[in-house]
Structure formats: C-alpha cells, structure tokens
Amino acid sequence: MKAFAELYSDLDATTSSNAKLAAMQGYFSKAAPEDAAWAVYFLAGGRPRQLVPTRMLREQALLLSGLPEWLFEESYQAVGDLAETLSLLLPKAEHSSEEGLASWMENHLLPLRGLPPEELLERLPTFWSQLDPQSLMVCLKLITGSFRVGVSKLLVTRALAALADIDSKRVAQRLVGYTDLSHRPSAEGYLKLIAEESADEHAQRGGQPYPFFLAHALQQPVDQFENLLGAAENWQVEWKWDGIRAQVVKREGRLWIWSRGEELVTDRFPELHSLTQCLPDGTVIDGEIVVWKAATPENAEEGAFALDTPAPGTPGEATPSVQPFALLQQRIGRKTLGKKILEDVPVVVLAYDLLEWEGHDWRSRPQHERRTQMEKVIANAQSPVLMPSPLLTGEDWLDLGRQREASRSLGVEGMMLKARDSMYGVGRTKDMGVWWKWKMDPFSVDAVLIYAQRGHGRRASLYSDYTFAVWDGPPESSERTLVPFAKAYSGLTDEEMRKVDAIIRKTTVDKFGPVRSVTPTLVFELGFEGIALSKRHKSGIAVRFPRMLRWRLDKPVAEADSLATLQDLLA
C-alpha cells in the first residue's frame, strides 16, 4: 500500500506527462505482479463498488476523533474531499504497514463489503492504525470508490508498453475490459498485459471489444475546411448522434455490448439480444444506441426525426424516429428494466463502423471499405434494431455547413467527418487517420449568479460551483424575480475564479449549510448543449452540459436574459 500511495503522490504532484510516465514505470518495474495488477486496475479507471457505506466511515471518524458532527462537516467543507478529510481527522497511526496493494485489497478491503456495522466498527480501526497519512488517504479512496488521479488510460498503456517493450496499441487491446466490474485483477492477468506478443492472440479474445476510436473537435470556420481537410468528397459525413456509443460483439454464438467506458452493458439492452441470431460469429460493429420510437405529440416539438432510410412501421402509424437523449437517460439510471420502460423507451443501434468480420480484424482497412461491408452485413441481418447511420452528402463543405444548421431541430449534436481512407485508430490518436466532430455552437444566455458552493479537489475552499438564474419577466415588469435554472462549475480561469470567489464572500446574504446566497451582481454568459422541458426544475426547463462561456463584466444584472429567452430556444 505504501509504494502505491507514494506513486499516487508522485502522480498527483506533477502535471508533466513525462514525469507521470517515469513515476509509473518506476513503480511497475519494482512492484510485485499482483500489486501491479491492482495498480493498473485503479490507474486505468477501475473502481470497485463502494466497500463501506460513507455514513459508517463518518461515524467512525467522529467516534475515533471525538469531534462533534458539525465540526466534521466544517472540515469536510474546507477540504473538499471525503477520503482526505477522514484521513486528516482519524488518529495518526503508530505503525506503517508494509503489506502490498493486492494483499490489502484481497485480504482486508474487499471482504469488507456487506459486513454488518458491528463487524466494521471492529475491523476498520485496526486498518487505520497501520497506515501512514498518505496511505490512509489512498486506502480511503479505494474504500469509497473515489480513487482518481490525473493519468489517462492512454498514459497507463504507454507506461506498460515501454516497460514490456511492445506496441502500445497491443497493450490497449489487452487492457480492454480490464477495469470492468466483473474483472478481478491478478498477477497472471497483469503478466499477460505485458507479455510478448503471440501469434494466436487475436483468437483468444472471447467477448473483448476493440479500443474505441475517438474523434477530435473541429472548431475552425467552415470556409477553412477546404484547406484543412481537402475536398468534401474524400470524407464520409454522418450526423453526430446524441446517444450511447457502443460496440456490438458477436462471437462464439454469444453477444456482448460494450459502452464507450468499456463497461459491459449487454444486460441493459435486452431488446438488442435478438442480434445474437442475426449476426454471424466474428462480427464487431461500432455504433450508437439511441431511443427509437414514434414521436408522441409532446416530444415531437423537441425535434425528433426519422432517418432517410425507410423505417419499419405500418402505414397509418407515425414513423419511428430517434428521440432525445433525455429519454435514454431515464433508462440508464434504472436498476431493473421493467416492461413499461422497455416499451416506452425502446432502443436500436445506429451502426457506423465494422471492426471485425468473419473473425478478422478490419480496423486497418480503409473507412469506405468498412462502410460498404457494414451495409451488406446489416442488410443480411434484417434486424429491426440494427440500421446504418445514414451518410450525408453535399456539393462541398459550405453545402454541408448549411445542412448542419438543421442539427438542433433534428436533435443531433452536429456532424461527424471521417476520412474515406482512414483506418480505425485507438483512442484519441491521429496516426492512423482521423475522425472529426463538427459540433454545433452551444446555446447561450446571459444569466445571474445567485448561489455559490465551494468546490472539490483543487477547488476546495474556493466558491467555484454556482447556481444561475434568469428573470421571470421582462425588464419593464416591476415585480419580476430571478428563477434558478442551471448549475455550472467550469469555464472560468483560475484567476477569474479567485475574483468571483472574493466577490461571493463580500456579497453573501445568507448561508444554508455549504451554500451561500449572494446579492445578485455577477452576470455570465452560459453555454449549454441541449434544452428540454422539465417538471423537476423550478424554472420548468432543464439544460445539458451548462458551463460558463465568459464573465459579462459589461452587463448589469437587470439586462440578463429572462425565461422567455429560454422558452424561445425550446421552440
């Protein structure tokens, strides 16, 4: 645990990728394989379910430190991180355990799950007394499932590849599914990650998906596209769907569905299980899971639309179409999928790539070839839940730009541009070809900051999380008030945030627990990706991915936007 905690502080202390790589290589070269196995798991984003309820940990800290609860809360507010707060408040350890990460996980921590409170009360203090402050914090982060440190999966991949002297794409391939909940890290598994490449590696893959190829944002104006990208005809253009990116893997008579987070989500989409019969073994399709149904009158106005391809459905009924992400969200959170939700929110796969066919890896073939073959595969499958994401054509970039203007009303985020000759890369790389996401500019309104809360992590103690409001009437109405409609945390520079923090402290009107209400003085331009009616929000409106685009120092509070502005955006 100590070595891993040291690795954590090394990684935490630097922003340099090279320093992080060096720290990881240093750790892996010395660590026992079983410890390294767990380290890879956590560094690559693996998170076992919470092992001990947070409430229990708080109670323990109160008990052992003798502090009143309000003081614990004050401390937590100042620190902004529960595991760190606990580690600072628990009594300091007399000894420091030399036991490795794997032993801690397997012999001490994992067995905690589901233990009765009395048992936990007995066991936990014996752990605290063996861990130095740094190890204690890391251990608590593992227990609460909140372990996070600034390394990307790609960086972990590079560290392992350098250590094993093999291609990092191979390591990325082997790492797929490594952080899935069902996977238990082991020395054997780790040694496989860094083993020499073998000829039959591909054949042993079971349900493994391929690492997802990710797009880069394209932000230049359209009149530069010709220079940047060349002729539009060399690009495959599609809508950028607002659904769940997924790979459908069919091998050995079985079907696996993986989300972009490399989580196995097969069970979440029972209506897609019929694909087991429709797809031959050795097929892997990359696409988007979207809600697909006939529009009801209320969501029709939010801009759902039908694909160009003839869709199944009997004449006389409304044609089924892609529905807003908000609907899909309703089923993502559910633990059990009842009959009703499956009927109300049915999904299909809009396929856009073919990664494996007849058991062969097709990723090195050009995009257009994969597309042609994919269309054949889908035609043969004859499944109502699998259809190709339609291709868009235009005379030139300007023409495509005009078509893109319809994105909002169609409920898509913009367009995807994929070079016709590109291969299917690994992650957000550019060496094998490139995918661009050409998204619509966000919606924006000028809103007033009315509540503030302190942030977490590096923003702990800083008022960095804000609630924004708009007016509920036009400027001429004398009794209008500010109605909260969105929370936003990001978009300000550190410098701006410090200034806003100072203003919040000076203009505080009231405190409710961690939240401060302020005299409205600050106006920000807020950007967001989507807007929908909502019964859960006071304003009657919910927005997606709100963030601060800029601080409107030039704008008085009275001139901020009103609910009417938001309602216009809905139309």
Place this chain on the structure above:
Amino acid sequence: MDLVIARPEGLYCPPGDFYIDPWRPVERSVITHAHGDHARTGNEHYLAAAPGEGILRSRLGQDINLQTLAYGESITHHGVKLSLHPAGHVLGSAQVRLEYQGEIWVASGDYKVEPDGTCEPFEPVRCHTFITESTFGLPIYRWQPQSEIFAGINEWWRSNAAAGKASVLFAYSFGKAQRILHGIDSSIGPILVHGAVEPLNRVYREAGVRIPETHYAGDFKKTDPALRSALIVAPPSAGGSTWMRRFGEFSDAFASGWMMLRGTRRRRGVDRGFALSDHADWPGLLWAIENTGAERVMVTHGSVAVLVRYLRELGLDAQGFSTEYGDEEDDAAVKTEPEPESTGGASS
C-alpha cells in the same frame, strides 16, 4: 471591564489608551511581531519585545519611536500593568499581558506552540481573558513534528541534487525562511537566498540564531554548476517571475501550513508542499487556550466561527473579534499571499 475592544483602528485598550497591532495610524501602539499585517507604519509610539527591535526597525524604519521590553519585564501605563511574553511565532514575537484592577487579559498576536530554535518558545500566561488567533482553527490541521518536515525537505533537496536539479523552496522571507535555514542539513549543497530573505538572515544571526552560510542568488549565473545541487530559498512572490529563469532546471516546493491540503498544494502548482507553519495547529490552539486558564476567549483572524462554537461547547465564554489581521474567516486557504520584497506580508 473589557481591557481590549475592537475599534476601527485596531484592538484598543480603553483604560490604557493604546492599541495592539493597529491597522490604522494611532498615537500609541503595542506591536506583537513585525509581520506586515501586525506592524504597520505611521504610529507615533511603538512598544515591542526587545528581541524584535532589529526586525521592526529594518521593516518600519530605523527612526521609529520604539520602546522595547525584555520578555517578562513590565511597565505601567495609565494604571494598566503591561508585560510581553514569548509567542513562539517568529523572532521577537510576543503575547501582550494586561493587568488592570485585578483583571488579566492576554492578547497573543500570532503564535505557535512547538519550539523551533529560532525564537523564544511559546509560554502560556495565566489570564481571565485570552485573545487568540485561529488561522488554522480546524481539526484537519495537525502538524507533523518539525524534525519530520525537515527530514522531508532534506530528502527532496538531496534527490534533486542527485538528479542535477536546483531546489527552489518558497517560504515567507521573515520567520519561515530562517526557521528552515536553521533546521535543514546544510551539508547537502550550497544555499542561495532571494534578496528579500538575506537582510532578515542577518538580523537573526545578530540575535544569535544559527543560520548556515547563505549566498545571494542574484550573484549566480545560469551556467554555474553550483546551482545543480543548490537549495534556493525565496518568497512566494518570486514564483513564476523572470527571477526564476536563472536556475535552469529546478524542482519547486512551498513551505506553509496550507500545504496540508491536497487542494491547496495543487492550486499552488509546485512540485512539493511542506506543511510547515509558524501558527498553532488545532491541538496547539486548544492546548494554549487551556493552559491560560482563561474562561473568556476572544477569537481573531482565521476560522473564527468554528473555534468560537467549539469553545462554547467546551463551556467557555467565547466570541469573535473582527480584525484586519491575516484573512477573513474561511478565506484562509485561498489567499494568494503576495509578499512585496520591501515590506513583507502576512505569514502562514
């Protein structure tokens, strides 16, 4: 009767008609220590502890009208018996003891309870009312013994030197810098200091505090091989300035109590944070308060609300005092400690 009240000019003693660490110019001032937020220019009379004379004069001007008292020595002014007692914060720092008609008050200024070898250690003074700071008034602040912190600094410096990197350590130029210089292992490599630090080193040396040999960093060229194994002590304001360029490849660190928290460490953007403070930590505050025997506690700058509530729950008569020292309540962790080279700022 209240021997100290808060006035717009500062903490005021009505029967004695003088101020303690006023933030606006007044006729008579008692200064607890020479940090910029406690010792300000423009007062007609200054009274301070004798060991702080050199620093006060170097900061406020050689010609200030300054009277000094040895620790424990007392004078009487308008019937108020006044004496100064070690606060353990920096060289010359003092708690102010006031006695009037059988009532005893102690104003502590800033203090820490762990002896650091560079100034007289904190001495609890029995009193009826104790005025305490609360800079680190949350139980998350529990300092490691300073020997462990110095071991950490030594280890960091040694490994940088082994890698051929300069070690730049940011610390307040008055107090913290000298405490570090006094505590580290000076055999690891040459020690360089910023121009704001050296004059204070001189004052400490003259006061008999052992400070190892230091060189003025400005005298070194970027190509000088000595830099590859050097420790450079500089005020936080030097970070990110062009002054830093001369050190080539370096690792940087910050020594401050705020470095206890990961969030502040990360915000500070240095490679390492050493939680070394010249203020009392939570157990230190509680220990000091308890040892005064005071039943009434006035809490100034820091986590005022928290400490007041906690002390009240312990059965003490506690209340907050609004001052302009340090920072406002819970502002603490975000302050951006600028330290002008000439006058010096607040310490932490």
